[in-house]
Amino acid sequence: MQEVAERKLAEAHSRYQALQDTIADTSPASEAYQRLMKESAALLPLSEGYQQLQRLQKEAQGLAELASGEGDSELAALAEEELAGLQQQVRAAAAGTAGDSELAALAEEELAGLQQQVAELRESLLLALLPPDSSEDANVVLELRASVGGEWVVGFAEDLLDMYRSFAGEQGWRFEVLESKSGDSGGIKSATALISGPGAFGQLRWESGVHRVTMVPSNSQGKMQTGTTVVIALPEASEVEVSIADTDLRIETCRASGKGGQHVNTTDSAVRVVHLPTGIAVSCQNERSQGQNRSQALRVLRAKLYEMELQKHAREQSAQRKAAAGNANTNERIRSYNYQDGRVVDHRVGLNINIDVPRFMEGGRLGEVIAAVKLAHQQQLLQEMLAEG
Amino acid sequence: MGWRQTVIGQILDIKDAFEAADGGPGAGELQREVTWVLDDVIAAWREQEQQQWQPCCWQQLELELQAAGRRGRPTGDWQVLLRAPLQQLQQLWRLRLQERVPFQYLIHTAHWRDLVLSVGPGILCPRPETEAMVDLAAAAIAANPARAAAPWADLGTGSGAIAIGTARLLQSMQQDPQQAGRQRKQQQQGVQQPQVWAVDLSPTAVAYAAANAEACGVQDMLQVLRGSWFEPLQQQQQQQQQQQQQRGWLGGVLSNPPYIPAVQMQGLQAEVGQHEPWSALDGGPEEGLDSLQVICSGAADMLLPGGFLALETAGSEQAPLVQQLLQEQQAGGAAAFKDVRVHEDCYGVPRFVSATRN
Numbered sequence: 001m002q003e004v005a006e007r008k009l010a011e012a013h014s015r016y017q018a019l020q021d022t023i024a025d026t027s028p029a030s031e032a033y034q035r036l037m038k039e040s041a042a043l044l045p046l047s048e049g050y051q052q053l054q055r056l057q058k059e060a061q062g063l064a065e066l067a068s069g070e071g072d073s074e075l076a077a078l079a080e081e082e083l084a085g086l087q088q089q090v091r092a093a094a095a096g097t098a099g100d101s102e103l104a105a106l107a108e109e110e111l112a113g114l115q116q117q118v119a120e121l122r123e124s125l126l127l128a129l130l131p132p133d134s135s136e137d138a139n140v141v142l143e144l145r146a147s148v149g150g151e152w153v154v155g156f157a158e159d160l161l162d163m164y165r166s167f168a169g170e171q172g173w174r175f176e177v178l179e180s181k182s183g184d185s186g187g188i189k190s191a192t193a194l195i196s197g198p199g200a201f202g203q204l205r206w207e208s209g210v211h212r213v214t215m216v217p218s219n220s221q222g223k224m225q226t227g228t229t230v231v232i233a234l235p236e237a238s239e240v241e242v243s244i245a246d247t248d249l250r251i252e253t254c255r256a257s258g259k260g261g262q263h264v265n266t267t268d269s270a271v272r273v274v275h276l277p278t279g280i281a282v283s284c285q286n287e288r289s290q291g292q293n294r295s296q297a298l299r300v301l302r303a304k305l306y307e308m309e310l311q312k313h314a315r316e317q318s319a320q321r322k323a324a325a326g327n328a329n330t331n332e333r334i335r336s337y338n339y340q341d342g343r344v345v346d347h348r349v350g351l352n353i354n355i356d357v358p359r360f361m362e363g364g365r366l367g368e369v370i371a372a373v374k375l376a377h378q379q380q381l382l383q384e385m386l387a388e389g
Numbered sequence: 390m391g392w393r394q395t396v397i398g399q400i401l402d403i404k405d406a407f408e409a410a411d412g413g414p415g416a417g418e419l420q421r422e423v424t425w426v427l428d429d430v431i432a433a434w435r436e437q438e439q440q441q442w443q444p445c446c447w448q449q450l451e452l453e454l455q456a457a458g459r460r461g462r463p464t465g466d467w468q469v470l471l472r473a474p475l476q477q478l479q480q481l482w483r484l485r486l487q488e489r490v491p492f493q494y495l496i497h498t499a500h501w502r503d504l505v506l507s508v509g510p511g512i513l514c515p516r517p518e519t520e521a522m523v524d525l526a527a528a529a530i531a532a533n534p535a536r537a538a539a540p541w542a543d544l545g546t547g548s549g550a551i552a553i554g555t556a557r558l559l560q561s562m563q564q565d566p567q568q569a570g571r572q573r574k575q576q577q578q579g580v581q582q583p584q585v586w587a588v589d590l591s592p593t594a595v596a597y598a599a600a601n602a603e604a605c606g607v608q609d610m611l612q613v614l615r616g617s618w619f620e621p622l623q624q625q626q627q628q629q630q631q632q633q634q635q636r637g638w639l640g641g642v643l644s645n646p647p648y649i650p651a652v653q654m655q656g657l658q659a660e661v662g663q664h665e666p667w668s669a670l671d672g673g674p675e676e677g678l679d680s681l682q683v684i685c686s687g688a689a690d691m692l693l694p695g696g697f698l699a700l701e702t703a704g705s706e707q708a709p710l711v712q713q714l715l716q717e718q719q720a721g722g723a724a725a726f727k728d729v730r731v732h733e734d735c736y737g738v739p740r741f742v743s744a745t746r747n
Contacts, residue, residue: 165449177448253517253736259704260736261518262649262670265491265660267425268418269517271735288425288500290517290735 009050016040016047056117135310136202138235140195141303146188147210149227152217154187156337157229160211161191163361164204170363173197178284178296192282192300194236201235206373208233209334215357216340224340228333236299237306244302250274251294273297280304335369344369349376413489413658422485422492424451429496430478433470442470489659499548504557506548506601511593513669515550518734519645519701523554525732525743526641529697530562537562539640539693542586544618544684547669549598549611551643552587556607559584584610586625586639590617591668618680619687626691637693637746644684645701650677676710677703685714689725692746698726699743704734711742723747 019040026033142164146157161177168175173195180191195204211229216222252272270285271293282304284297336345337357344353344360349372353365360366414422424447433442434450450469457463471478484490493499493514499506501515502523508514530537537559543552585607587598595615602611614621626638649670654662661670673679681700688698698715702708708731718725726744734740 169449175449251735260734260738261516261701261703261740262513262645262647263653263661263703264516264658265493265514265665266414266418266517267422267492268414286421289502289520291502291520292500 009046009053012043012046013050016043019043056114059114135205135235137198138201138237139197140200140204141234141236141300142193142195142204142207143190143232143234144188144193145190145230146183147228147230149213149225150217151183151185152187152219152225153213153227153229154183154189155217156187156213156215156227157189157191158187159358159361160229160231161188161193163363163366164193164195164207166361166363167366168195168197168200170367171197171199171203173200178286178300194296194299196236201233203367203370203374204233205235206370206377207231207334209332212333212336214336214338214340234303234307235310236303242302242305242309244275244298244305248276250276253290269293271297273301275301275305278305278308346373348373413660414492419485423482424448426478426481426496427451430472431469432472435468438468489663491660491664494664499550501550502554504550504553504601504605506550506553507597507604508548509593509597510664511591511666512597513547513665515548518736518738518740519550520554521732521734521741522551522643522645522699522701523558525699525741526555526643526697527558529641529699529743530558533695533697535695536640536697539638539696540584540586541641541643542588542622542639542691544588544642544644545646545669545680546587546589546598546613547594547645549587549594549601549613551645552585552598552611552613553602553605553607555641555643556585556602556611557605560607560610585612586622587611587613588616588618588621589613590615591666618683619691622691637689637691637696639691639696640693641697641699642684642688642692643699646672646680646684648672648677648681648701648703648707650675650703653677672703676707678707678710678714681707681711682714685711685718689718689720689746694746696746697743698746699741701741704738704740708739708742715742715744720747 019036023033023036023040026036144157144161146153149156161180165175174197176194176196178192178194181189183189208231211231212226213228214224214226216224250273252274253270267288268285269287269290269292270283271290272281272283273294274281280301282297282300284293284300287293287296334346334348336343336347337360338344339357342354342356344355344357344365345351346369351369351372353360353369355365427447431445431447431450433444435442454467481495485492485495491514493508494510497507497509499508499514501517502520506515526541541555541559543549543555546552587602589595589598592615595613599608599613602608602613614625616622622639647668647670649657649672651671651674654667654671656662657670671677672681681702684700692698700711702711712729712731715726715729716724725747727747729742729744731739732741732743
């Protein structure tokens with residue numbers, strides 16, 4: 001496994017160097033320049049890491065050789081030079097050579113320390129080898145929908161939305177509700193929120209899936225019930241990544257009847273945008289002018305189209321890679337919230353937290369669950385990538 | 390601060406579902422208006438008297454409130470810091486619900502496209518349909534960039550919405566080096582002129598339009614004239630023509646003139662008929678074409694060859710009539726306009742008529 005990893009690092013390093021040559025020959029004003037610079041920036045840490053790894057390995061190797069050497073005075077002198085910063089001398093190994101045992105022990109210690117450094121560097125470089133995911137920092141279009149269960153699930157859906165709002169607050173992200181449909185007696189049937197801030201999608205992507213709730217709703221006469229809410233987190237795409245032609249859109253507005261224009265004074269400028277080629281429709285009603293409702297609706301539409309692109313792309317990869325790529329299978333039950341027993345379980349990593357559910361939702365714990373899921377996913381991806389060689 | 394007040398206000402809203410009688414606002418619309426007022430008015434909150442005020446917005450606070458409610462936490466002591474006195478809010482809602490004063494007048498603001506415009510009694514609140522006028526202007530300039538080099542006019546500017554939207558459009562194009570070059574050339578020829586002329590007969594409108602232009606940062610490019618339709622512009626034209634000896638001098642004319650047929654004025658939704666200025670609405674007897682007619686007749690003299698004209702009309706009945714008016718318009722023995730088209734508004738109503746000066 002280590003050899004494959006090192007080979008990939010070496011590849012990244014040589015790609016980086018080749019890029020530098022190409023960039024030197026490319027005019028800064030050209031389109032290609034930006035692309036090359038971006039690629040170069042992504043490869044830089046790998047390249048630097050690789051070089052450092054080489055250096056450390058050489059040092060470690062040198063020390064190891066000297067530690068097991070035959071006490072040759074010339075080698076000892078060289079060792080002194082090499083270890084100048086460490087101020088050590090290395091003497092011959094155990095089998096029958098005379099030397100300074102104290103220095104040898106110190107050298108062994110330094111060697112161990114270096115090897116530790118090498119190991120850590122390797123690990124972080126391995127993670128860096130994973131294909132860079134530019135959507136990690138994207139803003140998020142979060143959709144929530146109360147799904148299975150009785151009327152009461154709308155309360156849970158609202159709690160979930162709350163939870164994400166708190167989480168966003170903790171992270172310093174902006175949280176805007178674009179649209180929501182309330183239940184008849186409170187709660188929300190469905191809602192769409194826009195969450196903006198660095199790293200938003202990187203974390204919230206792990207919330208996509210079915211959230212299952214077990215509780216005794218207030219109107220069920222003490223009977224425990226189970227329900228679900230579906231959460232979908234989409235990365236927001238920029239206009240460059242997904243461009244939508246005006247001719248592909250039909251803008252619908254809900255004007256019941258009547259003449260409109262000067263005849264009517266209304267503050268309702270709700271807009272529904274239908275993307276004709278795919279049939280995806282998005283509505284937005286809470287902004288204060290029609291133009292603003294339209295731009296928000298387009299933002300959401302762009303995110304949905306982007307997600308479709310990503311899904312399409314993922315299908316073209318190997319089946320295993322697809323599952324690991326984190327493209328949400330929205331039928332997957334990812335987490336259960338048990339209000340009765342006071343327990344939150346994330347099924348992907350088998351993480352079981354005993355906590356009063358409302359307290360969990362108030363904040364502080366969601367981050368750690370997401371981190372656990374993310375780490376597990378990264379490790380799986382790594383294994384696959386290295387297995388493929 | 391009386392926190393309960395807002396709750397009471399919201400309860401009152403719900404009973405207004407039957408306002409749909411005259412096409413007025415439904416309960417949902419009114420509730421959203423309440424939310425917007427609270428968005429504007431709430432500055433900070435705290436859970437208890439002794440605590441520090443925490444800045445917040447209503448949206449966040451509402452969610453906190455609901456969350457607290459569901460978890461059974463008491464909210465009775467919560468306090469909110471308002472930017473306006475509570476009595477003002479109460480008065481505002483009384484006027485809204487009892488007298489159907491337009492929401493925009495009560496908060497003195499109309500949101501339109503990406504602008505925030507000041508409005509008040511005597512000013513027609515800009516409509517969402519009208520937002521498209523600026524898009525039509527943009528398309529016209531894209532089709533023929535020379536149009537942006539000549540001044541534009543917004544007749545019956547009211548709040549100044551169309552004029553300001555167009556001025557901002559032209560301003561954003563000034564970033565384009567080609568346009569900037571043309572303008573420098575014009576300045577060298579001693580032609581000092583704003584890019585957009587906004588005309589209105591009402592002194593109230595003139596005041597609001599000028600103030601809004603300043604607030605939106607286009608006061609250097611926009612000048613407001615008081616007068617009837619083309620009259621105040623004719624003086625300007627005389628000055629221009631002396632220097633340039635051209636036929637016409639405007640690159641574009643835009644207008645949303647009063648177009649409601651007189652007979653329909655009585656049946657209007659209360660917000661419109663009882664509070665907005667009739668001078669901005671009443672199009673005259675029969676088809677309500679009085680103002681549109683004046684503009685159609687005068688535009689040919691004002692526009693440069695290739696200049697763009699766009700008018701908002703009452704829709705399905707009027708648009709074809711205006712189209713016909715323009716097609717039949719003659720100047721110097723030939724058709725004054727070509728390419729006379731009807732465009733749908735955002736609600737699918739055929740509302741705008743555009744044409745190009747021959």
